[in-house]
Amino acid sequence: AAGVIQSPRHLIKEKRETATLKCYPIPRHDTVYWYQQGPGQDPQFLISFYEKMQSDKGSIPDRFSAQQFSDYHSELNMSSLELGDSALYFCASSLAGLPKNIQYFGAGTRLSVL
Amino acid sequence: GEDVEQSLFLSVREGDSSVINCTYTDSSSTYLYWYKQEPGAGLQLLTYIFSNMDMKQDQRLTVLLNKKDKHLSLRIADTQTGDSAIYFCAESGYNQGGKLIFGQGTELSVKP
Numbered sequence: 114a115a116g117v118i119q120s121p122r123h124l125i126k127e128k129r130e131t132a133t134l135k136c137y138p139i140p141r142h143d144t145v146y147w148y149q150q151g152p153g154q155d156p157q158f159l160i161s162f163y164e165k166m167q168s169d170k171g172s173i174p175d176r177f178s179a180q181q182f183s184d185y186h187s188e189l190n191m192s193s194l195e196l197g198d199s200a201l202y203f204c205a206s207s208l209a210g211l212p213k214n215i216q217y218f219g220a221g222t223r224l225s226v227l
Numbered sequence: 228g229e230d231v232e233q234s235l236f237l238s239v240r241e242g243d244s245s246v247i248n249c250t251y252t253d254s255s256s257t258y259l260y261w262y263k264q265e266p267g268a269g270l271q272l273l274t275y276i277f278s279n280m281d282m283k284q285d286q287r288l289t290v291l292l293n294k295k296d297k298h299l300s301l302r303i304a305d306t307q308t309g310d311s312a313i314y315f316c317a318e319s320g321y322n323q324g325g326k327l328i329f330g331q332g333t334e335l336s337v338k339p
Binding site: 144146148154155156157158161168169171203205207209214215216217218219220221223 | 257258260262267268269270271272275315319325326327328329330331332
């Protein structure tokens with residue numbers, strides 16, 4: 114079965130650079146979530162989209178923005194990168210309207226800011 | 228705000244049962260989940276339980292939910308070395324718009 118695809122898997126950037134992370138949800142899933150997991154930490158919710166509209170916002174810095182496109186894939190744009198942005202970034206997708214709200218996670222993008 | 232707590236480490240011998248515990252604060256939680264994360268890997272959904280259930284069994288996994296005490300546990304029977312990983316408890320509820328709130332994760336170490 115198709116899973117959530119994230120690209121790239123690894124990304125190395127310098128401070129103050131920009132980065133774009135991509136997420137392709139499971140086919141027919143209409144909701145995408147982004148989470149950030151720092152070293153030794155639990156995943157923290159950043160932002161979510163339902164039917165291409167932002168549905169919820171968590172602890173996402175103003176330097177970050179995201180959107181969901183007409184084909185339901187999503188991109189997380191990160192600017193003015195800081196050392197503290199080094200983390201594993203997960204995308205998850207789900208099908209809204211089902212009570213279980215089961216979120217399936219991608220393998221993540223590991224971002225290293227040097 | 229909402230909070231989910233787990234103990235950080237658990238060590239068991241191969242073949243024993245493992246019990247990982249989790250407590251949460253949000254009384255509006257509707258579903259509670261267990262995810263497994265191996266080193267450097269993504270989050271794999273293991274199982275979930277609806278808040279009006281008190282037990283769910285799925286092969287070697289048993290989930291117990293005490294809604295009154297807001298306590299969730301995951302029991303892994305006949306634990307194998309391949310079960311060594313970090314296990315995250317997570318909840319979602321009506322007050323949270325679908326996002327998951329995770330616990331800190333319990334690192335399970337299985338010794339041969």
